[in-house]
Amino acid sequence: MPPAPTPPAPEQTPEPAPETRPAPPTGSPTAEVHRAPFPHEHDVTSVRAALRSPKRLRIEVLGGLVVALALIPEAISFSIIAGVDPRVGLFASFTMAVTIAVVGGRPAMISAATGAVALVIAPVVREHGIDYLVATVILAGVIQVLLGLLGVARLMRFVPRSVMVGFVNALAILIFLAQLPHLIGVPWVVYPLVAVGIAVMVLLPRLTTAVPAPLVAIVVLTAFTVIAAVAVPTVGDEGRLPDSLPGLFFPHVPLTLETLGIIGPFALAMALVGLMESLMTATLVDDVTDTHSSKTREAWGQGVANIVTGCFGGMGGCAMIGQTMINVKASGARTRISTFLAGTFLLVLVVGLGDVVAVIPMAALVAVMVMVSVGTMDWHSIRPATLRRMPRSETFVMVVTVAVVVATHNLAIGVIVGVLVAMVLFARRVAHFTRVVDVAHPDESTRVYAVEGELFFASSNDLVTQFDYVGDPEHVVIDLSRSHVWDASSVATLDAVTQKYAARGKTVTITGLNDASQERHDRLAGHLTGAH
Numbered sequence: 256m257p258p259a260p261t262p263p264a265p266e267q268t269p270e271p272a273p274e275t276r277p278a279p280p281t282g283s284p285t286a287e288v289h290r291a292p293f294p295h296e297h298d299v300t301s302v303r304a305a306l307r308s309p310k311r312l313r314i315e316v317l318g319g320l321v322v323a324l325a326l327i328p329e330a331i332s333f334s335i336i337a338g339v340d341p342r343v344g345l346f347a348s349f350t351m352a353v354t355i356a357v358v359g360g361r362p363a364m365i366s367a368a369t370g371a372v373a374l375v376i377a378p379v380v381r382e383h384g385i386d387y388l389v390a391t392v393i394l395a396g397v398i399q400v401l402l403g404l405l406g407v408a409r410l411m412r413f414v415p416r417s418v419m420v421g422f423v424n425a426l427a428i429l430i431f432l433a434q435l436p437h438l439i440g441v442p443w444v445v446y447p448l449v450a451v452g453i454a455v456m457v458l459l460p461r462l463t464t465a466v467p468a469p470l471v472a473i474v475v476l477t478a479f480t481v482i483a484a485v486a487v488p489t490v491g492d493e494g495r496l497p498d499s500l501p502g503l504f505f506p507h508v509p510l511t512l513e514t515l516g517i518i519g520p521f522a523l524a525m526a527l528v529g530l531m532e533s534l535m536t537a538t539l540v541d542d543v544t545d546t547h548s549s550k551t552r553e554a555w556g557q558g559v560a561n562i563v564t565g566c567f568g569g570m571g572g573c574a575m576i577g578q579t580m581i582n583v584k585a586s587g588a589r590t591r592i593s594t595f596l597a598g599t600f601l602l603v604l605v606v607g608l609g610d611v612v613a614v615i616p617m618a619a620l621v622a623v624m625v626m627v628s629v630g631t632m633d634w635h636s637i638r639p640a641t642l643r644r645m646p647r648s649e650t651f652v653m654v655v656t657v658a659v660v661v662a663t664h665n666l667a668i669g670v671i672v673g674v675l676v677a678m679v680l681f682a683r684r685v686a687h688f689t690r691v692v693d694v695a696h697p698d699e700s701t702r703v704y705a706v707e708g709e710l711f712f713a714s715s716n717d718l719v720t721q722f723d724y725v726g727d728p729e730h731v732v733i734d735l736s737r738s739h740v741w742d743a744s745s746v747a748t749l750d751a752v753t754q755k756y757a758a759r760g761k762t763v764t765i766t767g768l769n770d771a772s773q774e775r776h777d778r779l780a781g782h783l784t785g786a787h
Contacts, residue, residue, distance in 0.1 A: 299589045300362040300546055311590075313465075318586030319596030321470045321623075322365055322578050326352075326601050327612060328620055329578070330368045331494040337373040337570050338380040339388065341494035344368040345605050346501040347569030352598025354560040356591045360552030361537040363544070363588045365579045365597055366560055368572040370433075371532055371665055375525045376570060379518065385568075386506040387518055392571035393506070394522035396561030399530055403555030411534050411550055417649040418673035420636045421656025422535055425669055427632035428661055430577045434621045434628075437488065445487050445618045452476055452622025456585070467586040469623045476619040490620070491613025496605045504568030526558075529573035531667035533557050536574035543583055576666075580627050648680040682713040689714035691721040694734065703732040710738055710745035718748050724755050731756055736767030746779040 298304060305311040326348050334344030348367035355366040380388045438445065455475060456468040480487055508514050537553050561571045582588045582597070604612045635641055642650055655676050660669030689708030696702055704722065708714060722731070733752070740746060753763045768776055 299544070300548075300591075302590050302592055305590045305592055312592070314467075314587050315590055315592040316596055317467050317470055318363075318582050318588030318593040320600050321467050321473070321586055322582050322593070322597040323600035323604055324470075324473055324612070324615065325578055325581055325620055325623060326365075326367055326575075326597065327496075327605060328490050328493045328617065329575070330601075331490075333368045333370050333373040334494065334570065336370060337377050337388075339385065339570055342497040342501075343385075343568065343570050344373075345497060345601065346567060347564050347572055349501065349598045349602045350564040350567050350569050351560045351572045352594055352601065354563045355556055356595035356598065358552075358556040358559045359591075359594070360549035360554075360556055361540055361574075362546075362548065362591045363579070363583050363593055364533075364537060364540050364548075364553075365575045365582055365594055366533065366557065366572060367575050367578065367598075368570055369529075369532070369575055371528050371667065372525055372572050373570065374665070375528055376521060379521050383517060386508050387514075388570065389504060389506040389565050389568055390508045390514070391518040391522045391525065392569065393562055393565035394518055395525040395529065395571060396558045396563075396565060398522060398526035399558030399561060400555045401558075402526065402530060403551055403553075403558055406551060407530065408534055408550035408554045411538060414535070414538075414670065414674055415649075415652065415677045417652040418656050418670060418677055419535070419538065420633050421653040421673055422660070422666060422670055423539060423631060423633050424636065424653070425657040425660035426576050426666065427628045428657065429664065429666075430624055430631065431628040432661075434624050437617045437621045442487055444485055445616075448476055448480070448485075448487065448616060448618035449622045449625070452619050453626060456622065456626045464587070469581060469585050469626070472622055473615060473619045476622075477615050480616045481614055485616075488617045489613060490615045490617065492617070496609040496613060498606060498609065500602070500606060501567045501569075503566060505566070525571060528665070528667040529557055529561070529571070530554055531670055532576070533574035535666065535670060536576050536579055539576070540579060540583055543580075544589060546589070576631075577624060577627050580631050581623065584630050585623070585627060648684065649677075652677045652680065682711075685709060685711075685714060689718065689738070691718065700728045701730045701732065702727050703734060705734045705736075706738045708738055709741060710735075710748070711741040712744035715742075715745040715748040718745075719751050719755070722752060722755075724759060724761075727756070727761065729761050730764070731761060732764045732766060734767045735765060735772065736769075738767075738772075739769060740772035740775050743775075743779055746776055749776070750780055 305315055327345070330344040330348040331341045334341045337344070345368075351366045351368065355364070359366065376388055376391055379391050438449070452472040452475075455472040459468040459471055479485070480489075508518075533553060534550055537548055537550060541548055557573060564571050578597075582593050586593070636653065652673055656669050656673030659672045660666050663669065685708075689706070689710065692705045692707060694703050694705045706718070710718070733749070740749075749765060753765075756763045765776070
């Protein structure tokens with residue numbers, strides 16, 4: 256019997272912190288990466304823990320390198336869209352990534368020059384020149400800082416899941432569509448190169464995850480095209496790479512109201528688009544990595560990054576969803592180290608190793624982005640079984656979000672439209688839950704109605720038609736104990752009901768109001784004449 260006391264001993268031994276952190280469910284696409292053990296890990300986003308773990312540090316370094324390689328053609332393309340020299344976009348990507356790595360709220364998220372921002376600021380460059388562009392970027396950064404400090408990030412709670420799913424699916428489609436120009440009108444050898452790159456990224460992780468598969472694909476395809484002297488489009492064909500470091504740049508624009516009138520609307524649009532994409536991306540990364548981030552810090556951090564970028568003559572930017580997915584999903588990065596190194600490697604590659612980077616075949620980067628597109632798509636959301644279970648209204652919201660984003664190539668517009676459609680459908684659905692029930696006739700001169708459901712502007716409009724003003728006795732009781740008065744429209748409707756009965760010499764007593772409804776009714780009743 257002596258061994259009997261021994262079983263409880265393990266329960267009295269405190270478990271190490273890493274073991275107590277909940278892991279993602281089995282089968283989650285991020286479970287394997289998220290559960291990768293580090294010797295001193297307490298937080299997967301901790302820089303200090305990553306620096307003490309050779310395995311984690313290797314993942315962060317290689318992830319940053321892959322992202323840097325993918326950023327180069329993107330930054331050049333967005334520079335062309337904005338109508339500026341490729342160096343403006345490349346330097347912007349460097350300063351955005353390095354700055355946001357320090358001040359941002361979402362570790363491992365990549366911020367750089369983006370297409371959405373390029374589209375917004377292109378008219379400024381075309382009509383007023385580079386100095387006004389830089390002034391616009393700096394002002395947009397100031398606006399983002401102010402919006403962040405005012406708590407605009409809290410608005411993310413009003414984005415429904417159906418809009419978020421539509422955002423993700425539209426993103427996957429846009430990433431894929433962005434690769435089509437690199438697959439049309441090119442030598443036939445590009446297609447087998449892309450296929451080989453995809454095969455490497457699909458098969459290599461089954462053998463080893465020591466090195467990111469996208470990096471291996473880029474190195475293998477580059478080596479093949481150089482050794483075999485295969486003539487295919489390369490990164491160098493996208494635009495001239497810089498050969499010097501960025502320097503401080505202060506815009507030479509007059510500090511007048513006229514200047515503010517020129518750059519103000521574009522700066523506001525850039526600030527809103529940038530915040531929308533950045534906060535949506537941060538929410539997506541939170542979900543993918545099963546970690547939490549500060550959206551408020553991310554909001555003002557984006558502003559600081561844009562101010563710094565503007566001071567170095569950059570075109571500004573925001574979170575890059577495709578490159579972020581490369582970093583957190585394809586490479587498994589989780590900390591600020593990968594973001595910082597992505598910007599650092601970008602500068603080193605384009606300035607110090609420009610000749611080497613220029614020979615990378617675009618087919619390799621296309622293969623990487625195609626796999627990112629496939630990995631980003633929420634395939635579960637479009638399965639027939641899922642669509643049959645989902646309410647039609649939510650499926651409609653998702654489809655509208657996707658359609659608007661793909662049509663406009665603007666994620667922010669799609670999200671705004673999706674949220675508005677979701678709000679309208681929700682209000683319409685809730686409005687039909689309100690009804691008036693005839694519950695009692697205590698005596699010949701009294702009739703009692705019960706109102707069931709929430710009273711707000713959408714539901715209260717029909718309330719006035721649900722009473723029998725002519726046939727009811729002289730005293731009517733409206734019981735609101737199973738309802739709630741949410742706005743002035745509902746109070747105005749109750750006033751209208753009372754007035755219709757009064758016009759026929761009948762009295763109305765409203766009972767059962769909860770404290771909040773009673774306070775709102777007492778404050779507004781009788782003071783909303785003309786509302787109906």
